Every structure is written in C-alpha cells, then in structure tokens.
Amino acid sequence: MGKIVDFRQNIMDGLKLLLPELDVEWYDGLFDEHDIADWTLKTPCARVAVMNVPTEHTTTGELNACLRVVCVIIDENKYAELDGDARAWDMVEKVAVWANQNYFGNPDASAATKIKFQRLSQPVLRREGVSVGVVEWQSDLMIGTNKARERDTVYYNGQRVTQVPQSTVIARGNVHTELFSRNDEMDVTPEVP
Numbered sequence: 001m002g003k004i005v006d007f008r009q010n011i012m013d014g015l016k017l018l019l020p021e022l023d024v025e026w027y028d029g030l031f032d033e034h035d036i037a038d039w040t041l042k043t044p045c046a047r048v049a050v051m052n053v054p055t056e057h058t059t060t061g062e063l064n065a066c067l068r069v070v071c072v073i074i075d076e077n078k079y080a081e082l083d084g085d086a087r088a089w090d091m092v093e094k095v096a097v098w099a100n101q102n103y104f105g106n107p108d109a110s111a112a113t114k115i116k117f118q119r120l121s122q123p124v125l126r127r128e129g130v131s132v133g134v135v136e137w138q139s140d141l142m143i144g145t146n147k148a149r150e151r152d153t154v155y156y157n158g159q160r161v162t163q164v165p166q167s168t169v170i171a172r173g174n175v176h177t178e179l180f181s182r183n184d185e186m187d188v189t190p191e192v193p
Contacts, residue, residue: 003108003143004065008050010104011069015046018098019091022046022073029070033124036074040130043084044075044091053138061147069112070136071095077129085119088131092117095135110140 001009008026015024023042027035029049039045049070056064073091075084101111120132154161 003106003141004050004052004067007067007104007106007109007139007141008048008069010106011050011071012048014098014102014104015048015071015095018094019044019046022091024048026050027072031072036125036130036132039072039074040076040128043130044073044087046074046091046095047072058142060149062142062144065141065143067139067141068136069099069139070134071099073133073135075131077131084129084131088133089119092119092133092135099135099137104139106141108142112137112139114138 012024012026015022021044023045025045025047027047027049029051031039031047039047049072051068051070053066053068055066058064073088073095075088075091077084096115096117099112100115101113103109103111115135115137117133117135120134122132125132
C-alpha cells in the first residue's frame with residue numbers, strides 16, 4: 001500500500017481506540033442520503049476520507065501532499081427523541097480535539113491543522129432520527145524519495161548504514177613534573193610595601 005492509504009488506516013485505527021463503540025470504515029469523500037441510509041444500519045459509525053489538495057514541491061525532491069481529511073460521524077436516536085444529536089456532538093468534539101496537532105503515528109506527516117467541525121442539519125434526517133456530524137482537517141504528508149537524505153547517506157550492499165563500527169582507544173600520557181618541582185623551591189611570597 002502507498003503512504004496515503006497507510007496514513008488513512010492510521011487515522012481509522014486511532015478512531016477505533018478513541019471511540020471503541022464506533023464502526024469505522026473509509027469512503028471516497030462524497031456521500032448522499034442513500035449512503036447515510038446504509039451507514040445508519042451500523043450506528044454509531046464514522047467514515048473517513050482522505051482527499052488531496054494542491055501539492056507542494058520541496059527542496060529535498062519529495063512532494064508535500066496537503067491532505068484534506070474528512071471524518072463523518074453518524075448516530076441515531078436510541079432512547080429519547082433527539083438524543084442522537086447530543087451523542088453526535090460529543091463524538092464530533094472528541095474527534096476534533098484528538099485530531100488537533102496529531103501526527104497519527106506517521107513520522108513523515110506534519111501535525112493536523114485547520115480543524116473544522118459542524119453538525120449537518122437536514123429536516124429529512126432529523127425526522128428519521130439521524131444525526132450527522134463532520135470533522136475536517138489538513139494533514140501534510142511527505143511522499144516520494146528524499147534525495148537529500150539519499151545523497152548524504154552511506155549505503156552498503158543496498159542498505160542504509162545506520163551504525164558504524166566502534167573502536168577502543170587506549171592512550172598513555174606522560175606528565176612532566178619538572179616545572180612544578182621548580183616552583184616549589186621558589187619563594188613566591190608577595191612583597192608588602
């Protein structure tokens with residue numbers, strides 16, 4: 001798998017740990033009423049999409065993929081009318097706080113920024129007791145080969161050398177004590193006027 005798919009999987013795994021009751025899967029970034037109808041069969045659930053926005057070139061030869069991450073959270077009324085709304089807001093808030101400044105376990109990613117969240121309001125969904133919340137953020141992910149690191153790295157048998165042999169150095173020095181012995185014989189008492 002590519003780095004972007006691995007990154008999306010890290011986000012999904014993190015969501016499962018954050019909110020264990022959620023059914024978490026990915027989606028392509030677009031959804032309509034039919035998708036929500038399918039997703040409500042597994043509520044509470046979250047659907048994660050990772051979409052690319054303009055990519056920036058870097059001096060290392062890599063591409064900085066500015067990823068737009070969207071997490072859709074769906075819940076429905078269970079015990080009382082409109083109680084799904086409070087649970088959906090609670091999950092949206094937890095996901096937004098969790099995503100803020102998160103690297104999602106990827107050393108090539110920058111901290112998540114530009115967090116936005118909202119509750120989607122639609123009368124048809126409200127009448128059916130469905131609550132939909134969306135959390136969106138931007139995560140930059142470096143993809144490609146870092147030419148600077150490759151240029152400055154030593155390779156042996158096709159693998160990067162990360163450890164060099166250690167050696168032990170034993171040194172012996174002779175200290176000349178002649179100067180010290182002469183100073184001991186000298187009178188260094190200061191003169192008092």
